[in-house]
Amino acid sequence: MSDRISYKEREELPDSVYGLPERREYPMPDAAHVRAAEAYFRYCPEELKPKLARAILARAKEYGVDVESPTVLDYANKSLRV
Incomplete structure (x- = not known):
């Protein structure tokens, strides 16, 4: 898979490869897209950043x-702190 996903390819991806599956945002079907999700992390809504960060680390x-x-890394650990 190239570093760009066409609309058709994106539609065929399962929800499980998305960092935010309920929104079908931040697809991570391969290593290149994991790096892209990390790079575009700053554009994620603030309230969803901990969830996306954990998804990025898992993928x-x-x-x-x-x-x-x-x-x-900080956002991934936020929900673990007291």
Whole structure:
């Protein structure tokens, strides 16, 4: 899969590959798209950032991608803090 997903390809993707499946946003069907989701993380609505960050980390682990963004890492851990 290339780094660009056509509308038709996007429609065929299962909800499970999206960082925000209820909105079908931030598709991550491969390592390149995990990196893209990390890069576009700042555009995510504030209230959804912890959920997206955890999804990015989960998909990154699956594809062997090192998440380098301290912002993504911080949001992923936000819900775990007291």
